[in-house]
Amino acid sequence: MISFLLNNTEVTFDGDPDTPLLWVVRDNFKLKGSKFGCGAGLCGACTMHLDGAAIKTCVLPVAAVAGKAVTTIEALGTPDAMHPLQTAWVEYNVPQCGYCQSGQIMAAAAMMANVPNPTDDDIDRAMTGNICRCGCYPRIREAILSVAASLAHEAVTGESTS
Amino acid sequence: MVVAVVLPGCSFNGALPIDADSADLIPNAFLQITPDNGVIFYCPADEMGQGIRTGLATLVGEELDYHPARMEVRSAGAHEAYNNPEYFIQLTGGSNAVRAFYEPLRQVGADTRALLLSAAATDLGIPATQLTTEDGHVVAGNRRYPYGDFVATAMDLDMPTETPLKPATDFRYIGQDFTRVDALVKSTGVAQFGIDIDLPGQLSAVVVRSPVPGAQPLSFDDSDVRSQPGVRHIVPISSGIAVVADSYWQANKAAQRLTVEWASNSLSQLDSAQVRADLEDAVAANNGVDAASEGDLDTAFNTAKSTLSATFFAPFLAHAPMEPVNATLRIDGDKAELWTGVQAIGVAQGLVARITGLPLENIRVHNQFLGGGFGRRGTLNHIIEVTEIAMAVEKPVQLLWSRENDLQNGLYRPASLMQLRAGIDDAGRVSAWQARRAGGDLTVETLRNSLPGLMPGMPSGMLDGLATGMDYLFKNWSVDPSSVEGLHETYSFPTYEIAHTSVDHGLPLTFWRSVGHSYTAFAVESMMDELAETAGIDPVSFRLNNLQGKPRMQRVVQRAGELMAAMTLPEGNHLGFAAHSSFFTDVAQIAEVSVNNGAIRVHKVTCVVDCGTAVNPDIVRAQLEGSVMFALTATLFGEIEIQDGAVVQSNFHNYPILRMDEAPAVEVEIIESTAPPTGIGEPGVPPLAPAVANAVYRATGSRLRDLPLRLA
Known part of the structure; x- marks a missing residue:
């Protein structure tokens, strides 16, 4: 029996402890926003936060998250109350097929929590584990930079730009 | 390109696959208007x-006068009412949807608006001529009434037809930027893809297939599989052996323990070097089938000021x-429901009908968002597989391909060898142009895979005969247009000859974003760059010299040339130019490239496009x-090796x-235009590889004529 926090709720899983976190979240807890793309930790479609850090969950045994906090795209924001990155994703028309975007947004959100004003190099480093086959990279970069700019504006003026 | 195949009567034409409240107005197959004005x-x-959901909603919304961003856009079910106007089946591909639906869907919007106006006139007692509309409302003087108010009355009125369409100068939504209708759901993890379907009692299946495409199992040993956690069934099917378990992870893990002895087939000895050698032999044999020609080529070459030959290669891809193909099927008595994401849902419906023996009207297909298509989701072998599995296990089943299945058991862009020879005259024009292409044909194969679904009632022997006949035709008498498209059409060469030799190794082939253009543009536009240099003319002027009678591409090349001339580059960066017409759209691209220690880096790509x-x-x-x-992925890395x-x-x-990074x-x-729209999903692909290759030449002096581009 493995217990962990899933989107701030205590959950338990009593199946095979080798089962990757991705499949536990999708199959057992029915949260479908995190995607399967490669099963080998190579594409990032399955990215969630583990204690705040972006992590590829298609190769992470659920046993490894016992006692830890897992956050998925469903808890980052909702259509009615989006995370600033999600708002920017919509504003910049980032998604095309959309399949990789949960992972992209989770990777970007983990970076922004640590580096609220990222450089292009910071973005390259943080986002290079996430493949977008549709090639939305320029818009992903633009959306991240726009959030960084509005955060910086808020820090200076105390006013929100959104 | 996609060959339009007219197959009358092969689409479902029963009741519309729409579940609506009886208070809703359904004026046609495309629209449903609710009393609360949705x-x-x-x-x-x-x-x-x-x-495309945004694009086509915009066409309807423009004439309906209802903001497309406020519409709820759903995927249409399988029904002939939704047939692509050019393909006569439900097929999304060939970058034609906006172009082919441009008039029909505006007409749907205009006729529906006229119906609502007529109903409003009845209800309000005001002549329709004194009413107008504004974004979902009928306007009478200073009063506004939601369309939904007139839904009940509209149900009893005849549907107007041939309502005049707006002139382009009146467009409110066409030509405007606004948020994609799917941006919100795709930014919040809410968008539903085929893989996200989770039915009560659903089992998960993976299929173990031969590493050599098409090889059948001689024997298999599943003794070590059945005991694995969650495993429920082992089911031999036409393409391999299915392992069915409670979850995908269990099924996939258990499937690794299956040992299979596979038969060998005609592909078993093949490797990439052999493919290349066979293509080279085919081109050298010089006995290809004539695909297109104009003028007296021998005379043109004899009188040319100088001539040049070069050979170009593009690999399988x-x-x-990102979403591996998958499908979920529930067979319940004499009914079946299929959830998947495909580019041809009528074919999917027909395949389920064919295999289950159920009538088409008993099969509903719920097409989900596709996690990428690029041509891959036009061939539906996974629908055959899931149907065979679901019939065997008698439970709802989701079939999911692993990434390894996707790359190793899938369908491929054919490898191609192209030998080009050209002569130029004193004025710097191409006076003679000869192109030979050797490689696989994909249209017949795609058709062979689609016919069983398009004609579910026809015996498979007859369908094989039909496909084989077309195959014979393409190999001996005619040329599959997809095999040679783009080898000369961008330009107005006065004398040319295009020849083709089909070389079919048996690797499964299909359409890959931009199809034939994906390799022909690399050859043609690399060659044009070499010819410009031979002629001593800059690449832009040289192309303009060869675009007489092609005003649209002339303007695109001219404008791209202006942008290129104005660019200032950091030390070590170099520019390459290419232009190509495909899917009725003209695109020029300028690639800014540097090369360090043999590593090609593309810094920036500037595109000029005329898509109407x-x-x-x-x-x-x-x-x-x-x-x-x-x-760029294909240009720098893309290669499937055998x-x-x-x-x-x-x-x-x-x-x-x-x-x-x-x-x-x-x-x-984007070139300003009021011409009807042309393709946009694919035409940006073809010019990129030659633009990069031409820049690499400027950086290094090396002409790279093989894809992917590699410096020795």
Whole structure:
């Protein structure tokens, strides 16, 4: 029996402890926003936060998250109350097929929590584990930079730009 | 291109697959208007990222006078009412949806608006001529009434037809940027893809297939599989052996323990070097089938000022959409429901009908968002597989391909060898042009895979005969247009000869974003760069010299040339130019490239495009951006290799996809136009590889004529 926090709720899983976190979240807890793309930790479609850090969950045994906090795209924001990155994703028309975007947004959100004003190099480093086959990279970069700019504006003026 | 095949009577024509409240107005197959003034649009093309739900909603919304961003857009079910007007089946491909639906869907909007106006006139007692509309409302003087108010009355009125369409000068939504209708759900993890379907009692299936495509199992040993956790069934099917378990992870893990002895087949001895050698032999034999010709080529070469020959190669490629193909099927008595994401849902419906023996009207197909298509989701072998499995296990089943299945058991862009020879005259024009292409044909194979679904009632022997007949035709008498498209059409060469030799190794082939253009443009536009240099003329002027009678492409090349002339480059960066017409759209690209220690880096790509009316300019820009990235992956990395008949590449470590740190900046300039819209999903792909190759030449002096580009 493995217990962990899933989107701030205590959950338990009593199946095979080798089962990757991705499949536990999708199959057992029915949260479908995190995607399967490669099963080998190579594409990032399955990215969630583990204690705040972006992590590829298609190769992470659920046993490894016992006692830890897992956050998925469903808890980052909702259509009615989006995370600033999600708002920017919509504003910049980032998604095309959309399949990789949960992972992209989770990777970007983990970076922004640590580096609220990222450089292009910071973005390259943080986002290079996430493949977008549709090639939305320029818009992903633009959306991240726009959030960084509005955060910086808020820090200076105390006013929100959104 | 996609060959239009007229197959009358092979689409479902029973009741519309729409579940609606009886108070809702359903004036036609595309629209549903609710009393609370909601509009649901049943989109007849499949959304795979190209923005088609937004684009087609815009066409309807323009004439209906209802903001497309407020519509609820749903995927249409399988029904002939949603047939693509050019293909006569439900098929999304060939970059034709906006172009082919441009008039029909505006007409749907205009007729529906006229119906609502007529109902409003009845209800309000005001002549329709004194009423107008504004974004979902009928306007009478200073009063506004939601369309929904007139739904009940409209139900009893005859549907107007041939209502006049707006002039382009009155467009409110066409030509405007606004948020994609699917941006919100795709930014919040809410968008539903085929893989997300989770039915009560659903089992998960994976299929173990031969590493050598098409090879059948001689025997298999599943004794070590059945005991694995969650495993419920082992089911031999036509394409391999299915392992069915409670979950995908269990099924996939258990499937690794299956040992199978596979038969050998005609592919078993094949490797990539052999493919290349066979293509070279085919071109050298010089006995190809004439695909197109004009003028007296011998005389033209004899009188040319100088001539040049070069040979170009493009490898097999996989599509690698981010969502591996999958399908979920529930057979319940004499009814079946299929959830998947495909580019041809009528074929999917027909395949389920054919295999189950159920009538078409008992089969509902729920097409989901496609997690990437690029041509891969037009061939539906996975629908055959899931149907065979679901019939055997008598439970709802989801079949999911692993990434390894996707790369190793999928369908491929054919490898191609192209030998070009050209002569130029004193004025710097191409006076003689000869192109020979050798490689596989994909149209027949795609058709062979689709016919069983298009004609579910026809015996398979007859269908095989039909496909084999067409195959024979293409190999001996005619040429599959997809095999040679783009080898000369961009330019107005006075004398040319295009010949083709089909070389079919038996690797499964299909359409891959931009199809034949994906390799022909590399050959043609690399050659044009070499010819410009031979002629001593800059690459832009040289192309303009050869575009007489092609005003649209002239303007695109001219404008791109102006942008290129104004560029200032950092030390060590070099520019390459290419232009190509495909899917009725003209695109020029300028690649800014540097080479360090043999590593090619593309910093920026500038695109100029004329696609007629840009229905949503921001989506046009997005498609160009995405096309650049898709094509750059193929240019720098893309290669499917064959060893002992099997595909070597297995996942993203050895079939790399361009990543954030390798992605160039992209700038897009759209030529202003009021001409009808043309394709945009694919035309940005073809010019990229030659633009990069031409820049690499300027950086290094090396002409790279093989894809992917590699410096020794």
